[in-house]
Structure formats: structure tokens, C-alpha cells
Amino acid sequence: MFLLQQFLPGLVAAALLSSLFAIAGRLWRANGWTDSVALAIGYAGGHVVTAGWPAFPPSEATQWLPYFALAAMLLGVLDAFIRPPGSLRALIWILFCASLLGLLLKPKFQYGWSFLEGVLWIVGLATGMLLLAASLDASVRRDLSISSPLVLAIVACGTGVALMLSGSMLLAQLAMALAAALGAILVVAFFFPKAAESRGLVPIVVALLSSLWLSGCFYADLPFASALLLAGASFPALLLISLSEKVPSWKDLLLRASLPAILVAIAVFLALRASPALDY
Amino acid sequence: MKPNKIILAITLGSLGMAVQAADTFKIDPVHSSVVFSVSHLGVSNFYGRFNDVSGTVVLDKADPAKSAFDLTIPVESVDTKNQKRDQHLKSPDFFNAKQFPVMTFKSKKVQGSGDWFVVTGDFTLHGVTKPLTLEVKKVGEGKGMEGEIRAGGEARFTIKRSDHGMSFMQGPLGDEINIIMSLEGVKQ
Numbered sequence: 001m002f003l004l005q006q007f008l009p010g011l012v013a014a015a016l017l018s019s020l021f022a023i024a025g026r027l028w029r030a031n032g033w034t035d036s037v038a039l040a041i042g043y044a045g046g047h048v049v050t051a052g053w054p055a056f057p058p059s060e061a062t063q064w065l066p067y068f069a070l071a072a073m074l075l076g077v078l079d080a081f082i083r084p085p086g087s088l089r090a091l092i093w094i095l096f097c098a099s100l101l102g103l104l105l106k107p108k109f110q111y112g113w114s115f116l117e118g119v120l121w122i123v124g125l126a127t128g129m130l131l132l133a134a135s136l137d138a139s140v141r142r143d144l145s146i147s148s149p150l151v152l153a154i155v156a157c158g159t160g161v162a163l164m165l166s167g168s169m170l171l172a173q174l175a176m177a178l179a180a181a182l183g184a185i186l187v188v189a190f191f192f193p194k195a196a197e198s199r200g201l202v203p204i205v206v207a208l209l210s211s212l213w214l215s216g217c218f219y220a221d222l223p224f225a226s227a228l229l230l231a232g233a234s235f236p237a238l239l240l241i242s243l244s245e246k247v248p249s250w251k252d253l254l255l256r257a258s259l260p261a262i263l264v265a266i267a268v269f270l271a272l273r274a275s276p277a278l279d280y
Numbered sequence: 281m282k283p284n285k286i287i288l289a290i291t292l293g294s295l296g297m298a299v300q301a302a303d304t305f306k307i308d309p310v311h312s313s314v315v316f317s318v319s320h321l322g323v324s325n326f327y328g329r330f331n332d333v334s335g336t337v338v339l340d341k342a343d344p345a346k347s348a349f350d351l352t353i354p355v356e357s358v359d360t361k362n363q364k365r366d367q368h369l370k371s372p373d374f375f376n377a378k379q380f381p382v383m384t385f386k387s388k389k390v391q392g393s394g395d396w397f398v399v400t401g402d403f404t405l406h407g408v409t410k411p412l413t414l415e416v417k418k419v420g421e422g423k424g425m426e427g428e429i430r431a432g433g434e435a436r437f438t439i440k441r442s443d444h445g446m447s448f449m450q451g452p453l454g455d456e457i458n459i460i461m462s463l464e465g466v467k468q
Contacts, residue, residue, distance in 0.1 A: 006449075052447060059407035059445055061379055062372060107379040167371040170448055219378045220371055276371075280364040 010050035010173050011180040018042025018184035026192040035149075036076030036200030038188075039181050040069040043208060046177025051170060061104050062215050065174060065208060068100055072203035080200055093133060096203075097126040104211055108218060125214065132231060133206045139238035140198045145248050146189045147256045148198040151237040152205050153182040154257060158264030159212055159230050162271035166222035168215075175212050178205075223274045229267035233260040302340040305431055305465025307351065309333050313462045314353055319454030328360035328369075337465050339431065349387040349399055349416075351463075355380065373448040380407045385414075392416075397433075408444040412437070414461075429467035436460050 018038045025034020044066040047053075054063030075096060078084070084092065101122045109118045140148040156179035164172035185201070213230055216222030236259040240252075248256065314330040335351035355377040358369050370377035387401035395418040403412035414435040421431040441447070442455050 054445075060372075060376060063445075111378075111381055167367060168373055170373045215372065219376060276367045277364050280362050280368070 006169060007173055007176055010046040010177040013049040014042045014046025014177040014180040015184040016042075017045040018181040019188050022185045022188040023192075026188065033077045033080035033200050035185055035198055036073050036080065036204060038185055039201050039204045040073030040076075042181030042184060043069045043178050043204065046180060047174060050173045050177060061107060061219060062171065062174065062211075064100075064103050065211055068207045068211055069204055071096070071100075072207040075203040076200040079203070090130075093130055094126065096207075097129045097133075098122060100207055100211065101125050101129075101214075104214060105218065125210075128231065129206055129210050132210070132234075133202060135235060135238050136202045136206065137199065139242040140202060142244070143198055143241050145253065146186055147237065147241050147248060147253060149182055149186040149189055149201065150253065150257055151234050151241075151260050152198075152201065153179055153186050154260050154264060155230060155233050156182050156205075156209065158233065158261075158268055159209060159216075162222060162226050162230060162268050163212065163216050163220065165268065165271040165275040166216050166220045166226075167276045168220040171212060171215055171220055178208050178212070221274060221276050223270050226267040226271045226274075229263050229270070233263035233267065236260070236263075302338055302342075302346055303429075303431075304468045305337045305339065306468055307333055307335045307337070308430070308464045308466050311430075311432075311464040313460070315460045315462075317458045319456070321452055322454075325458075326360065328358060330354070330357045331359050332357035333461075333463070336468075337431075337433075337463065344390050344392045344397060347387075347390040347397065347399075349385060349390070349401060349414075351385045351461075353383050355383060374446055376406060380405075385412065394418075399435075403439070405439070405441075405444040406446050410439075410443055412439065419462075424466070430464060431467070432462065432464040434460065434462045 018041070021034060021038035021041055025038060028034075047066045047069075051063075054060070054066065056067070058064050058067070075092065078092075079089070083089075105118070105121065105125075108121070109115070113121065136148075156175060160172045160175035160179055163175050182201070182205075185198075189198070209230075213222070213227040217224055217227050237256040240256055240259070244252070309332050312333050314333050315327060316329070317325040317327045320326050330353045332354045333351060334353075335349070337350075338346070338348040340346040355370060355375040358366055358375065360366055360369065369375055372379070383403070383405040385401055385403045387399045389400040391398045391400075397416040397418070399414045399416055401412060401414075402409050414437055416433045416435045418431065418433045421429065424430045436459070438456050438458050440455050441457055442450065
């Protein structure tokens with residue numbers, strides 16, 4: 001009951017806002033970018049209901065998340081309207097990832113890392129984010145179904161559970177708000193199958209999931225192994241999506257959902273093993 | 281002694297008194313306590329403490345306005361008699377100890393006379409700095425076991441954790457935190 005009270009308002013707000021924008025976008029046949037808006041607004045709504053709207057500039061790393069969502073939304077919209085040439089896209093993405101990581105991990109520069117250590121971490125983590133973004137982008141552009149939002153919702157949901165086990169209910173609530181927003185888009189995409197296009201989701205998913213995994217590792221007790229598994233959980237399904245040229249059957253969908261689900265389950269199990277018990 | 285030398289001696293003597301009037305005390309964490317209470321479910325108050333506090337207090341008896349307080353409390357030292365709860369308190373849900381390892385108080389203005397001081401300063405908790413006014417009562421001053429001069433004082437005050445962006449579990453856990461800060465310092 002307590003958990004329900006803590007999670008429900010944020011989940012409902014995120015799901016409602018996301019579905020509203022996703023439906024509106026599909027009715028206006030503007031779906032190339034509306035999923036981006038739907039997810040960013042949905043998550044931001046869930047964040048506000050859960051933790052309030054943070055002041056600017058935020059004092060706490062996780063308070064950057066709604067701002068990251070909105071910045072990533074602009075990236076998604078820009079990408080949908082005027083898909084810039086490859087080199088420019090790469091440059092924009094590198095700047096985006098490096099700025100995001102710099103802001104999120106600022107306390108580590110203050111209290112933990114030397115400058116050189118910090119730069120090495122940022123370079124490594126930005127490379128991982130770019131890899132995730134590139135593979136997501138490559139597969140969702142070929143996705144003729146609801147596979148992409150389904151896979152991403154599973155990963156976001158697993159992230160929420162793993163974070164809950166890692167000593168931070170707040171981070172878990174934020175991950176679940178993201179999962180609810182993705183779930184709502186998934187349902188809308190199911191009822192408007194022809195209009196399904198998930199490319200706009202990529203920047204927001206990459207920004208928010210990466211931020212949540214890193215916050216879990218650096219500021220809570222999420223094991224690095226769990227974060228790595230969660231980060232890699234979508235890859236097998238994405239590979240299947242990108243290899244397929246036809247609309248998937250229910251069996252295909254089930255396979256695409258179960259592959260990330262297995263990796264997510266292992267990540268959750270590892271988080272459970274390392275979990276600081278909160279049953280006091 | 282010539283009159284000039286007498287004047288010089290008096291001047292130097294009074295300068296020395298003025299310098300001595302401001303005493304610097306280094307906080308002794310072993311004999312200092314920071315205790316807090318917060319409402320739990322509206323049915324009771326539970327208590328916790330911070331096991332570590334450091335800093336300096338400059339006391340100017342002649343001119344209290346020249347006194348200064350500079351205190352640091354490591355968040356990692358929170359102790360509520362329950363390890364699981366302590367770990368949760370250090371998590372991003374509450375103190376977020378990895379992002380904000382310390383809370384600090386730095387005075388900006390000190391008023392008072394005798395044994396009472398009104399200390400206004402900046403209190404930083406959870407990365408958010410807010411003005412805070414403490415009424416500090418000097419408890420006493422005396423010699424320690426090794427002849428060192430010690431002085432101590434106490435302040436009781438209330439803060440709202442939501443003012444510092446700590447809003448998790450508002451309702452079940454109270455917003456107002458009552459704090460008793462009892463400090464003892466060794467004269468340097």
C-alpha cells in the first residue's frame with residue numbers, strides 16, 4: 001500500500017500525459033516527432049508529480065533529469081524534421097552526451113575524481129551512450145511494429161526495480177515514471193499500428209536511462225554489473241528488429257520481449273544480492 | 281620611566297588585550313553533540329544524531345560582533361540506532377551523502393552579550409544554502425584535564441527539510457527537524 005501511494009501518482013501522470021500527446025500526434029499524422037514530445041512531456045510530468053519541479057540550476061544531480069528530457073526532446077524533434085548529415089549529428093550527440101555527463105557527475109568531480117579521472121570517465125561513458133543511441137536509432141528506424149517501445153519499456157521497468165533494490169526509492173520512482181510513459185506510448189502504438197514510429201524516443205530514452213543507471217551506480221548502491229546488463233539488455237532484441245524486414249508475428253514479438261527480459265531479470269537479481277535492506 | 285615610554289607600554293598592552301579578546305576554539309567532536317528529532321507517522325518523534333562535527337568558533341568577548349562560527353558536519357556520521365535506516369538516510373532519497381557529503385554553517389553576523397549570542401549565518405544542507413539564525417547559550421568555560429582552556433555552548437533550532445530539497449516521504453516523516461547542537465571547543 002505504501003509503495004502504491006509512493007509510485008502511483010507519478011506513474012499515472014506520466015502515462016496520461018504521454019498517451020495524450022502520442023494520440024494527438026498520431027491523429028495529426030505528425031508521428032515522426034510526437035513520440036519524442038509525448039515521452040519527454042510524460043516523463044517530465046511524472047517527475048514533477050513525484051519530486052516537484054526542480055529549480056534552475058538544480059542543486060542535485062537527479063533534478064537535471066526533466067531538463068535532460070526536454071533537451072533530448074528538442075534533439076528528437078530536430079532529428080525528425082531536418083535529419084542533419086551524419087557528421088553534424090555525431091557532433092551534436094557528442095556535445096549532448098558530454099554536457100549531460102558533466103552535469104550529472106559534477107559532484108564526482110567535486111568530491112571524488114581528479115580532473116583526469118573525470119575526463120576519462122566522461123569519455124568512456126559518452127562512448128557507451130553514443131553506442132546505445134546509434135544501435136537504438138539503427139533498429140527503430142527499421143521497426144514496423146511496437147517492438148521498440150516494448151523492449152524499451154521492459155528495460156525501463158527493470159531499471160526501476162533494480163534501483164528500488166539499490167537503496168533509492170526516489171530513483172526507482174523516476175525510472176518507473178519513464179516506464180509508464182513508454183508503456184503508454186506502447187499502448188497507443190498498438191492501437192495505431194500503421195502510425196507506429198519510435199525514432200523520436202531514442203534521444204530521451206538514452207538520456208534518461210543513462211542518467212538513471214549512472215545515478216544508481218554513483219549515488220546509490222546499484223552494482224555496476226546490473227547497470228551494464230541493463231544498458232546491454234536491449235541489444236539482442238534491437239539486433240533482431242534491425243535484421244527483420246517484415247512485420248513481426250506474435251511469436252517474434254514474444255522473442256523480442258523475452259531476450260531483454262532475461263537480461264533485465266539477471267540485472268535485478270544482482271541488484272537484489274547487493275541490496276541494502278530497507279525493511280526497518 | 282619617561283612619559284613617552286609609559287604611553288607606548290600602555291598602547292602595546294591594550295593592543296595585546298585586544299588581540300587576546302578574540303579567542304579561537306577548535307570544536308572537540310568527542311564532547312560535542314548534534315541530535316535531531318523528526319515526527320514519524322505523526323505518532324511519535326524518533327531521534328538520531330551526527331557522530332562527527334568539526335570547525336572553529338571565534339569568540340570575542342569585548343566585541344561579540346567580531347565572533348564567528350564555522351561548523352561542518354559529515355553526513356556519513358548520521359546514526360539513528362539502525363544501520364538499515366542510516367543507509368537509507370544517506371541515499372539519494374534523503375541526505376544524498378555521495379553528492380553532498382557535508383552540511384555546513386558559516387556565521388555572517390553575531391550579536392549578543394554575556395552568555396547569549398544570536399548567530400545569523402548560512403546553513404547548507406543537501407546542496408541548498410538558506411539563512412539560519414541560532415540562539416546560542418554559552419554554557420561555560422574552564423580548564424580541561426591537561427590544563428587546556430575549553431568553552432561550550434548550546435543551540436536549539438528547527439529547520440524544514442523541504443526548504444533544502446529533501447522532500448521524500450513527506451507526511452509519514454515530518455518536514456520539521458528539531459535540532460539540538462551542543463558544542464565544546466578547545467582554545468587554540
